[in-house]
Amino acid sequence: MPKDTDKPRTRAPRLRKPLATDGADIWALVKSCKPLDENSMYANLIQADHFRDTCVVAELDGDIVGWISGHMIPARDELFVWQVAVSPKARGLGLGKTMLLDLIERDACDGATHLKTTITEDNAASWALFRSFARAIGGQLDDVPHFERDAHFDGHHDTEHMVTITLPEADALIRAA
Template sequence: MLDVNSVYAYLLVGEHYSQTSVVAEVGDQLAGFISAYCPPSKPDTVFVWQVGVAEAGRGRGLATRMLYEILKRPACSHVRYLDTTVGPTNEASMALFRGFAAKLDTRCEEEELFASELFGDHESVDGEPHEPEILFRIGPFDTAAIRESAE
């Protein structure tokens, strides 16, 4: 389940990180999105902040295709790692990123990045205390090979 952010936060992501984020549409309907950026402290890394796929599009590989789309872009030509954080009960996201690492034939390292205590009294979308966030680090990989395989 996605953490809810302000409209302003999503507008900023679209404005500042359009080269590393993607929106998928079917007709005039939003089918999915990924917001991502390259952290200044890790120039060889793209950090995937959020992945969302509409219910009708789930289980069809849309999230994986969107990840490939981001990595094929010129803004990611220097990227060798993909980082993201996932809650420990988010089985769909864990499967997505572990599966993506397997498709890239590379490692997927996992370690706790943010303990649940760091979120204080902030509740998750379902009203439960916020879970810890597990860092998934996928790589190394070669984005040039990813671009070539897509052509």
């Protein structure tokens, strides 16, 4: 069967730490990725500047097509992933999982024993991403309701489930790769 030469080849996005100057582009990306909650442009700028060691930008042909915001939870050996955004033009490349794998290999995340994130019950894409990530690293995924609709959001937002994934030790992660 002949190769389909009409299909454009997709290069792999380049992953890097964000810069403060990426704040506006990150904000625009998140805004284009419904149903993600939009933060202020200033919040994305602060994340890109102050938390750059625990955030990831994916760049393709000069455009930001992927973003993970995260931070180490103070006084705990846990990495919290706040948002994962992938541009519609970069979907289907496994970019979300690739960015997560890149993030947990960062020096800033060396002490992390768990990755935590919150996901609403109906966010099928996020559940699929984090389940796939847990399988890829051989981690256990657990979840419990955490920020509840009525108790925490005054009825204005669906309950967020706290997802916890055990992270392998660094040497086990290297062997798995």
